[in-house]
Amino acid sequence: MARPRRSPISNPLDAFDLAILKVLQRDNRTSQRVIGDHVNLSAPAVQRRIRRMEGEGVIQANVAVVDPARVGQGLTIIVMVQMENESVELVDKAKREFSEDPNVQQCYYVTGPADFALVVSVEDMADYEEITRRLFFTNGNVKRFETLVVMDRVKVSLQVPINVPG
Amino acid sequence: MARPRRSPISNPLDAFDLAILKVLQRDNRTSQRVIGDHVNLSAPAVQRRIRRMEGEGVIQANVAVVDPARVGQGLTIIVMVQMENESVELVDKAKREFSEDPNVQQCYYVTGPADFALVVSVEDMADYEEITRRLFFTNGNVKRFETLVVMDRVKVSLQVPINVPG
DNA sequence: ATTGAAAATATAGGCGA
DNA sequence: TCGCCTATATTTTCAAT
Secondary structure (H helix, E strand, O other): OOOOOOOOOOOOOOHHHHHHHHHHHHOOOOOHHHHHHHHOOOHHHHHHHHHHHHHHOOEEEEEEEEOHHHHOOOEEEEEEEEEOOOOHHHHHHHHHHHHHOOOEEEEEEEOOOOOEEEEEEEOOHHHHHHHHHHHHHOOOOEEEEEEEEEEEEEEEOOOOOOOOOO | OOOOOOOOOOOOOOHHHHHHHHHHHHOOOOOHHHHHHHHOOOHHHHHHHHHHHHHHOOEEEEEEEEOHHHHOOOEEEEEEEEEOOOOHHHHHHHHHHHHHOOOEEEEEEEOOOOOEEEEEEEOOHHHHHHHHHHHHHOOOOEEEEEEEEEEEEEEEOOOOOOOOOO
């Protein structure tokens, strides 16, 4: 079950699209009328562009960002994981296992000294210890992992820099 | 300008709140009526709770998640930064500088071998080189930094695991 | 592809329990 | 605080340009 190597074919985004995305990335509850005023387009025009971009996967999701501390997940950990065997099969298996874990907020497959960088959201250290057991010690293919405890979530977003031409 | 060490005082979240958050974290365009059906609450009740949680900062933002590749930011880099001097002033200065950079999507202040872990979104390696210049070489207080090139954004979210009691 | 108007939906606010 | 009811606003669809 390979994911598409590249994004599906679609019209390139124009300046209007980029301007709309820039707004929605910050606040996706901005009304289409307000966005329209801002980018000089009618509200329905804005709407059709949003729908198109959602369909094309340019907009991948619309989500509320929740403060982890307020739902009992006050500890963030970054884990650098090095695998024993880097065969495609085993790496894919690891990707799946990491992804499926609800405490793993982010998982990146990277070059360099580590193979994976994970961002993990947990209640406390005991909770994290539990997760390392589940994710790393049981795995068998994890050579070593390094735990970086987050003292300050200085900036946490999924925002992408967007330059609107014109 | 210190940020509050803890979240502002507020009523603890009940099972309804958590259930609502769980939905909104996945799709914040779910209508209040549908959420209400799901959690067994009227739509206005759902609305009041959402507004309260937004006011209290439990819900920090409502955002669209954009595919970076589709807006010309196809390269993600993770950077582990080690500082020369870890004095509060200099660390705070670094926090500010990293945060303000639009290419820095995430910035964590961490314990361990590195002081900061950054997730950076860039167009290409040339773009990244530019940013390292701006962020690290100019800084003066950066002892060393390690670049991890992301080959696969296996899982990228800000979702927090929420367990709804009952 | 855009506009403008009409219809359907969603959200906001008031009120009694 | 809830649920119901009503008012406002927003999103959506459609006809026309």
